[in-house]
Amino acid sequence: MLQVTIPIEKVDGIIGAWGGRREALIDILQDIQDVARYLPRPALEHLSKELAVPLGEIYHIATFYKAFSIEPKGKYVVQVCLGTACHVRGGRLLADRISHDLAVKPGKTTGDRLVTLETVGCVGACALGPIVTVNGEISGKMTQPKLVSMMKKWRG
Numbered sequence: 001m002l003q004v005t006i007p008i009e010k011v012d013g014i015i016g017a018w019g020g021r022r023e024a025l026i027d028i029l030q031d032i033q034d035v036a037r038y039l040p041r042p043a044l045e046h047l048s049k050e051l052a053v054p055l056g057e058i059y060h061i062a063t064f065y066k067a068f069s070i071e072p073k074g075k076y077v078v079q080v081c082l083g084t085a086c087h088v089r090g091g092r093l094l095a096d097r098i099s100h101d102l103a104v105k106p107g108k109t110t111g112d113r114l115v116t117l118e119t120v121g122c123v124g125a126c127a128l129g130p131i132v133t134v135n136g137e138i139s140g141k142m143t144q145p146k147l148v149s150m151m152k153k154w155r156g
């Protein structure tokens, strides 16, 4: 199983890079997530001690912003756009196909942590719809056959 986490020394490095300032908490959380791909509890506990910010406050921020995740994400974070333009061009069917073929519900990660499936609102590339993004990279004019071959590649 893919195990992604972050060593405490790395957390210390990130805190140091932001001058140990509690005002930089959101930036620090972002950097931790960039490394670990989510916000692991031990990292947040350490952050709480180092910045003297209550753990509850950190969790409040970590769960308030949609960009943060306190659950491990997959190697491939796949977002299917369900904004109006993509929806009418089959976005929902694309999400359903991933859900079905990989046995993963939207908002969840496959058991082997390979794929996290998310559905999102308009990502601002409507002319290219339907849109699927993989780890932030946009693939436009997505079709079922293209999607199937992408899924094959993810499985290796």
Ligand code: FES
Binding pocket: 081, 082, 083, 084, 085, 086, 087, 121, 122, 123, 124, 125, 126, 127, 129, 131
């Ligand atoms: S609706 Fe999908 S990019 Fe705008």
